[in-house]
Amino acid sequence: MIPCYIDMFYPEVGVATLELLEKLGVEVDYPFDQTCCGQPMANSGAHKEAKATEELFIRNFARYDHIVAPSGSCVHHLRNKFTAAGDTPERGHVSAHVHDLPEFLCDVLQVEEFPWAEFPHQVTLHVSCSALRGLYEQAMSERPNDPWFSKPRSLLEKVKGLTLADFDRPDECCGFGGTFAVTDEAVSAAMGNDKLERLGATGARYVVSGDMSCLMHLQGCAHRDRDDFHFLHLAQVLNGGAG
Amino acid sequence: MKPVDQVRNSLGFLEDPTHEHAFDTLIWGLRERRDAAAREVPEWEDLRTLASRIKEHTLSHLADYLEQFEQRATANGARVHWARDAHEHNQIVYDILAAHGAKTLVKSKSMLTEECEMRPFMERRGITVTETDLGERIQQLDHQPPSHIVGPAFQKTTKDIAEEFHRVYGSDPDRADAVYLAHVMREHTRPLILAADAGMTGANFAVAETGAVVTVTNEGNADLSGNVPTLRICSVGIEKVIPGLAELAVFVRLLTRSATGERITQYTSHFAGPRVGAEMHVVLVDNGRTGRLADDRFWPSLKCIRCAACMNTCPVYRRSGGLSYGATYMGPIGLITMPSADVRRYRELPFSSTINGSCSNVCPVQIDIHEQIYAWREVMDDTGGFSATKKAAMKLAGALLSHPGAFRAAAEAGGTALRVLPHFAVYNRLNAWGRHRDVPEAPKETFHQWYARNRGKDGHDGRS
């Protein structure tokens, strides 16, 4: 599944995701009539307007064992919300079989290495709030007694030459928040700029995330005020050829 | 009536870098201290689960516990009153004061009395009300409501307070020193406490087993307000009742750690009955709580113990200053409780959120705050809370995204593709995104076009 905004603005992320899965021996279909998961309408409270889109999604994807998307926010919506369409076995199947890319790589494929990938740079990893608190891909800072783990980080650690830099307020929201980015744009941009300050303070200039929506927002903030960051999706780093 | 425009209200605060930065740093510091306190308690998550289940049990047996509380408090010698709404609360309090000829009232912090707008009610009737909580008093003297429910004046810098005290008390405006300013406040407020005709406290908890009202302060001002005058009044929201002392221990262990990162406050006080020869009145207040209790989806918000941990972690609250919400309760808890009080006035509030979920993680009583925010958005749509523009934009986005052909055509038009994205189609305000950010460029081809070109429509390009 390729999110609507990746389809339109970051096709290279879709390409990297497809190529990565094929390198790992997965048989990948791309249902040609897909559009969107329904999240933008649903998050705004417009559930009636999300219904037809969600029904289209179910028609496109219900037949598959695994539905993989390079997007924590879409997968969080599909797994944990996705209630605008009627409650059918197909809808239940979709919700139960959708994976964010890091989840698919860690939990289903259990990938141990990415021999084709090399990335000799310092990187900061931004885990989206959806991936973090919606999909539990990483331990959450609000729960200090939980054991530490991170699926996306464990994948990046397998890439030759790549080093990860830690930053302050590691899981504070970047400020995108879907329509929030437009309705509350001043606070949204302030949050984005604060995040960039903290990422930049590490000295690392590559920002990697499993969510292009966060990166799109941070990239917009960066180009306005400071142009020295590079933003890459996790799929691009793991697929190789990005560094 | 016009809804509260939290976005516009926060702009002024956000554009003032001194205040915004100081506020964000101070409030985030409370979140960090809360984390450190939780780390020290291995059973922290168990305590949260216990607290949540105790509250759920209590709320599902609320009438029984209120009756038990009333019976015990009465046996202890207190007088228990019941108020359906803010006006009844204010009238009951006034009648008690008037019956004693009381003209001056000192009080400790009570968000319930803020809800009831008690001070203006009393002042119009010739009763002088003095807040004894330092932050509340700072705000009172400046004719502002609280900006945070634990530190009411957090949005002011020390310099702001020095200037305010200079205006009010004639103190040195250049001594922006917390020790000096607290001393100035003590010197001016202590005589008012000692001479007050009556004292009022709020309630953090009301213990049904013992009939005690429990207050939690760092200053001891509830102990002063509740003990110095012979007439004591306690205002208690009906959701504050808890079963007994064993349960109280759980909440006492969670509350201050969640609020400030300390294990406990300096004064945890239990008022079970009047002193000999004196009077204690307890006013149990509904003011919309039974309405919320009846709501299948939103009743868990009544579990709230007013720790403000949700505000401290909320990145939107920390950049908005607190007063921008125009509400008694601000930040995440405000977003899910204020619309119950006035769905028209507060219909925009649930959108002042990125639904990131941090609030739900820090809530000591496990209110699913961010999920309630999401659910309120749907209520706003259903109850006609959306503007005509927003409704139209949603309809358009929904139509476009459910028709692959139409979506492809719009997406591949190039250049203006950003308008098609449902996130931005909402308000069609491209200039809004672009005010502080660059707009993403449209690539040469979409993923869809790449796929069609390289893999063919059915996913194969000749490879097996």
Next chain:
Amino acid sequence: MDAREDILTAIRDHGPAPRELPRVPDFHRDGGDLADLFTAALARLDGQAIPPPAAGLRQWLAATFPDATRICSAVPEVTGTITPDQFPDWAAPADVDVTVVRTPLGVAETGSILLTEKELGVNTIAVLAQHLVVLLDPADIVADVHLAYRHPSFRQAAYAVLLSGPSGSADIGGVTVHPAQGVTTLTAVLAPAPLQAPAPDRHPDERSTP
């Protein structure tokens, strides 16, 4: 219908389905000297705990509060200038420099001590005085707040306060200051009851026996 009936009826007519009350378990803790834990916890909120002064409590009070002229004692170990029963009203302790009182309970987890009208006589002596000295028998320290709430005082007293430090506030710029409206210092003297003084404890104005 009156307000009480309205409210109770509204609750009973529409409320969430009944849920069970969970049992609060015992949280067993590793050992550790309770007096040490208490001392460390009390210090977090800027109180202090000290062993019984070798020279006697009276000497220690005189040395620690040299400018104190009004001492309210609610304990037999110290003869102050006034006892609680001598106050004409509960605002009068505002003039007190030092209050000395004994507590029946300390809490190691939080550095708290319990006071009720039984120990205080006049509740405000512990909050209006400038300084508070509390005698605490280390044997009366319990490990945590759960154990503290088993103390019978919480069921019997009209007023009970768990004090965990001198009055403070962080309302101004988030900076903690002492005092706010209450006492400026809080000292716990870890002394079994009654404190055995090396010499009979006399007020300087009392005549010595010939």
